[in-house]
Amino acid sequence: MRPAGDSQVCQNSLALTRPPILKGLIMKRLAPAIALATVAVFGPQATWAQTLGSIKDRGELICGANGTLAGFGLPDPQGNWTGFDVDFCRAIAAAIFNDPTKVKFVPLTSKDRFTALQSGEVDVLSRNTSWTLSRDTSLGLDFTAVNYYDGQGFMVHKSLKVSSALELNDAAVCVQQGTTSELNLTDYFRTNHMGLKTVTFVTADEALKAYESGRCDSYTTDSSGLYGERLQLAEPSQHIVLPEIISKEPLSPAVRHGDNQWSDIVRWTHFAMIDAEELGVTRANVDEKVKSNDPETRRLLGSEGQFGEALGLTNDWAYRIIKHIGNYGESFERNVGQGSPLKIVRGLNALWTKGGLQYGPPIR
Amino acid sequence: MVEKIQSLLPQEPPRRPRRIGGIVLQIALIVVITGLAYGAILNVAQNLARAHIASGFGFWSNTAGFDISQTLISYSASTSSFGRAFWVGLLNTLVVAAIGIVLATVLGFIIGIARLSRNWLVARLAGGYVELIRNVPLLLQLLFWYNAVLKALPELRGSVGLPGGGILNNRGLFLPRPESSPHFSAVLIALFAGIAAALVLRDWSRRRRERTGTQIRILWPVLGLVCGLPLAAFALAGFPLSFSAPQMGRFNVSGGIEILPEFAALVLALTIYTAAFIAEVVRAGVLSVHAGQTEAAQALGLRFAAALHLVVVPQAMRVIIPPLTSQYLNLIKNSSLAVAIGYPDLVQVFAGSVLNITGQAVEVIAITMTVYLTISLFTSLLINLYARATAIVER
Numbered sequence: 001m002r003p004a005g006d007s008q009v010c011q012n013s014l015a016l017t018r019p020p021i022l023k024g025l026i027m028k029r030l031a032p033a034i035a036l037a038t039v040a041v042f043g044p045q046a047t048w049a050q051t052l053g054s055i056k057d058r059g060e061l062i063c064g065a066n067g068t069l070a071g072f073g074l075p076d077p078q079g080n081w082t083g084f085d086v087d088f089c090r091a092i093a094a095a096i097f098n099d100p101t102k103v104k105f106v107p108l109t110s111k112d113r114f115t116a117l118q119s120g121e122v123d124v125l126s127r128n129t130s131w132t133l134s135r136d137t138s139l140g141l142d143f144t145a146v147n148y149y150d151g152q153g154f155m156v157h158k159s160l161k162v163s164s165a166l167e168l169n170d171a172a173v174c175v176q177q178g179t180t181s182e183l184n185l186t187d188y189f190r191t192n193h194m195g196l197k198t199v200t201f202v203t204a205d206e207a208l209k210a211y212e213s214g215r216c217d218s219y220t221t222d223s224s225g226l227y228g229e230r231l232q233l234a235e236p237s238q239h240i241v242l243p244e245i246i247s248k249e250p251l252s253p254a255v256r257h258g259d260n261q262w263s264d265i266v267r268w269t270h271f272a273m274i275d276a277e278e279l280g281v282t283r284a285n286v287d288e289k290v291k292s293n294d295p296e297t298r299r300l301l302g303s304e305g306q307f308g309e310a311l312g313l314t315n316d317w318a319y320r321i322i323k324h325i326g327n328y329g330e331s332f333e334r335n336v337g338q339g340s341p342l343k344i345v346r347g348l349n350a351l352w353t354k355g356g357l358q359y360g361p362p363i364r
Numbered sequence: 365m366v367e368k369i370q371s372l373l374p375q376e377p378p379r380r381p382r383r384i385g386g387i388v389l390q391i392a393l394i395v396v397i398t399g400l401a402y403g404a405i406l407n408v409a410q411n412l413a414r415a416h417i418a419s420g421f422g423f424w425s426n427t428a429g430f431d432i433s434q435t436l437i438s439y440s441a442s443t444s445s446f447g448r449a450f451w452v453g454l455l456n457t458l459v460v461a462a463i464g465i466v467l468a469t470v471l472g473f474i475i476g477i478a479r480l481s482r483n484w485l486v487a488r489l490a491g492g493y494v495e496l497i498r499n500v501p502l503l504l505q506l507l508f509w510y511n512a513v514l515k516a517l518p519e520l521r522g523s524v525g526l527p528g529g530g531i532l533n534n535r536g537l538f539l540p541r542p543e544s545s546p547h548f549s550a551v552l553i554a555l556f557a558g559i560a561a562a563l564v565l566r567d568w569s570r571r572r573r574e575r576t577g578t579q580i581r582i583l584w585p586v587l588g589l590v591c592g593l594p595l596a597a598f599a600l601a602g603f604p605l606s607f608s609a610p611q612m613g614r615f616n617v618s619g620g621i622e623i624l625p626e627f628a629a630l631v632l633a634l635t636i637y638t639a640a641f642i643a644e645v646v647r648a649g650v651l652s653v654h655a656g657q658t659e660a661a662q663a664l665g666l667r668f669a670a671a672l673h674l675v676v677v678p679q680a681m682r683v684i685i686p687p688l689t690s691q692y693l694n695l696i697k698n699s700s701l702a703v704a705i706g707y708p709d710l711v712q713v714f715a716g717s718v719l720n721i722t723g724q725a726v727e728v729i730a731i732t733m734t735v736y737l738t739i740s741l742f743t744s745l746l747i748n749l750y751a752r753a754t755a756i757v758e759r
Contacts, residue, residue: 110720111716111719111720114720114723115725118415118417118723118725134721134723135723137416137418138417138418138722138723138724139417139418139723140412140415140416140417160615168615169614169615170613170614170615170616170618171615171616172535172615172616177712177716177717177720178716178717178719178720178721179720182430182431182717183429183430183721185431186429186430186431186441186442187429190441190442196431197431197433197616198430198431198432198433199433199626199706200430200431200432200433200706200708200712200716200717201706202703202704202706202712202716206704206705206706207706209511210515210706213511213515213534214515214519214520214534214535215515215534215535215625217615217616256415257415257416258414258415258416
């Protein structure tokens with residue numbers, strides 16, 4: 001408890017009159033402080049040009065990740081980060097340091113993620129983030145390449161006997177704040193002339209808990225997230241994901257606008273993993289493939305050409321990625337696909353040669 | 365000799381140079397502070413432009429596009445602007461703060477007085493309440509009320525029907541909405557007339573008491589004027605009030621007045637928490653009045669209630685009001701914990717959804733801070749005015 005009105009205390013200290021000698025002393029004392037403050041405010045100006053250099057100096061990559069989404073970004077009970085988005089940051093670290101463990105993961109909520117990237121707290125944001133025009137332009141960010149094509153879906157309790165999202169008229173829906181889901185949800189119900197009660201929470205965990213306790217009829221997020229979060233419910237089998245996909249959610253890593261070298265490195269880390277899958281280079285056979293006669297494989301793995309150096313890395317950059325992490329398909333299946341509890345099918349994320357959208361530009 | 369005496373007298377300080385020096389110093393200080401503030405703003409603007417982050421307040425009139433669960437003014441996701449969302453959030457903050465302050469004050473005074481009770485059990489219960497509530501963090505209490513108490517209410521399908529058509533479930537409390545017909549204004553007029561007449565009556569009885577020294581009991585006439593008169597008007601106008609009961613839909617309850625569980629949890633937590641502190645403030649205030657005051661009042665023949673009302677409380681209020689202000693300000697600021705349970709207050713709506721969609725952290729946070737500062741200063745001002753009006757005038 002504070003003793004008395006604060007305003008009074010302030011007035012007293014301001015009204016205190018000091019002898020003239022003291023005043024001079026205070027001014028002398030203040031002068032360096034003022035000078036320091038002036039330098040602090042006017043001096044350093046933010047430039048984001050040397051991201052790679054500062055990562056090398058620091059000795060580790062700082063990666064903004066989702067700390068709560070199974071399959072994409074989640075520390076296991078031993079504290080090791082795992083997931084599809086986590087693998088991507090490890091791949092970048094492997095390309096730079098030849099060591100996938102040289103990453104520090106910073107768990108971010110959807111609400112904090114952009115500020116953390118803008119302010120330089122993280123080097124790259126790899127946290128199931130949808131690429132939109134306004135985020136690309138007015139947030140000072142650059143999205144590198146879509147590494148997961150997603151769309152928003154709805155989860156409901158089986159007992160509701162709902163088989164389509166179009167039956168959700170007047171339903172209460174729990175959603176996470178600061179996401180494209182929040183906006184798509186409103187759009188979808190408006191377009192279909194349905195009533196809606198939104199209950200918004202800061203974290204996905206809180207929203208999911210509220211859904212589970214019956215505060216909402218439905219929970220909505222990207223469908224990849226729905227599968228992962230359904231596993232966290234007490235009785236996953238009692239909940240179904242509705243068939244409607246109501247939006248396009250191209251999930252992409254993001255970097256700060258203005259450091260083109262760094263955005264090239266992040267972009268080509270993804271393409272290298274796609275190209276490796278297309279060329280059949282895997283974690284298991286990469287050491288043999290280095291000696292391959294196929295020119296495309298030789299260029300990818302650095303046996304031919306100076307492509308890594310052009311990026312500001314070493315020429316075996318892609319070899320390191322595949323050696324430590326594997327190709328795109330391996331990372332997908334291990335974290336979210338058939339090798340994981342999520343069992344998500346490749347769908348849109350299959351290679352373009354197999355009817356999907358994942359397409360890596362040639363390395364040459 | 366004269367000189368010696370003069371040197372002993374307090375000397376007038378040489379005033380003019382000191383005053384001019386002071387003014388010059390203060391002007392210099394203002395110039396430096398303004399310059400620093402301007403430089404900081406300029407630097408922020410330059411850095412934002414350099415990092416290609418949008419700045420300025422142009423977003424204010426853009427369409428918001430997100431939904432808000434509790435809106436006291438009309439708001440639609442498809443047409444309302446971010447600015448409108450700001451006002452919705454601000455009103456939600458103010459309504460929680462206002463209700464919380466009223467309830468916490470009532471509960472706090474009751475607990476504070478109870479702790480001074482001569483009844484052992486009552487005093488210990490009040491003491492236990494204060495110690496328990498004061499020492500558990502507010503956030504935990506908030507999560508307790510929201511997750512452990514309100515979410516444990518029956519689900520929609522097992523809703524509890526309340527007498528009079530209300531519905532209670534874990535989606536909230538739904539009460540019948542009163543719908544007045546045009547004749548209802550007669551009841552309001554009768555109510556105001558009754559209150560005015562009661563005030564006149566009170567004034568008359570006080571003047572009579574001061575003149576003659578005899579007291580007339582005016583409780584029943586006052587009750588008759590304030591309650592009886594409007595009720596009579598209500599009956600005469602043909603009961604011009606109907607209630608539209610909330611209806612159970614397939615997914616939700618529709619119609620009626622809706623009280624969200626998030627709102628209820630926040631009000632409960634803020635009220636119960638702040639009341640514990642207010643109780644201590646009240647206890648300190650009452651104890652600060654010397655026992656001799658009560659004894660003197662009783663010696664003059666005042667009954668216990670009159671002694672409390674006329675002698676103890678006015679003196680105790682002098683001690684109570686300044687720390688009470690702090691408690692009110694704390695409650696207003698603590699209402700921003702709404703974020704933890706998804707109540708759409710200013711921080712949740714504006715510094716949450718709006719900040720995220722526009723990405724303009726600097727502007728949004730600056731506005732939010734300014735708003736809390738303004739609310740707090742305004743509350744302080746009101747209470748200081750009240751304190752001045754009720755201050756004891758020394759004679």
